Amino acid sequence: MGRKSLKESRQPEIVRAFYKLAKKEGLENASIAKTAALININPSLIIHYFQTREQLVSALIEFILERYLQIFKTPAVSEEDPQKRLLAVIDRLFSQKWNILFDDSVAYSCYSMVFRDKKVKAKFKMVLDQLRHNLEEMIIACNKAGCLEVADPARAADMVFIIVDGAYYYLTLVVNKEEYKTKLEYYKRQALQQLNLSVSEAIQL
Numbered sequence: 203m204g205r206k207s208l209k210e211s212r213q214p215e216i217v218r219a220f221y222k223l224a225k226k227e228g229l230e231n232a233s234i235a236k237t238a239a240l241i242n243i244n245p246s247l248i249i250h251y252f253q254t255r256e257q258l259v260s261a262l263i264e265f266i267l268e269r270y271l272q273i274f275k276t277p278a279v280s281e282e283d284p285q286k287r288l289l290a291v292i293d294r295l296f297s298q299k300w301n302i303l304f305d306d307s308v309a310y311s312c313y314s315m316v317f318r319d320k321k322v323k324a325k326f327k328m329v330l331d332q333l334r335h336n337l338e339e340m341i342i343a344c345n346k347a348g349c350l351e352v353a354d355p356a357r358a359a360d361m362v363f364i365i366v367d368g369a370y371y372y373l374t375l376v377v378n379k380e381e382y383k384t385k386l387e388y389y390k391r392q393a394l395q396q397l398n399l400s401v402s403e404a405i406q407l
Contacts, residue, residue, distance in 0.1 A: 341359060
């Protein structure tokens, strides 16, 4: 195997530093100069890879969207059982594991750009559609294995993510940890209902 180019190794490092800075100071305050200072490089090196701040923001959006898809990386033990794999994903969606994949404040700042930038809008739409499609395929696999009976997998997958999106949008406002946990469990139950499953059934499985 050949060595990765400097460009391949440097670009992700820069994007991760920009993301870290955006988490700490807000996306609106994250600059090329501050990013360079954070990883102790010359700002001109960042400009070599990302000619403008807009290009760096675009790369940040790609980074966040890639992290969205990591929710489907389930433990190897569940790979051979379609139902266990599906339930593992539902558990991840309604847990801190989903929420810590990316920072909400940065994600929402990036998302707000869909109202002004058609390219950003298209990127978000593509990935959110992919999330739904991945979940739909998992539901279909469970139907074929005879462990679920979901009449419309596409609709069910869409409804699950509608619940997820609405849940986390609201839960960003909830400060009390017990209230947060209670509401998240309730939203999870609503998602399981889309799969014709109850919480007790899911636990038994």
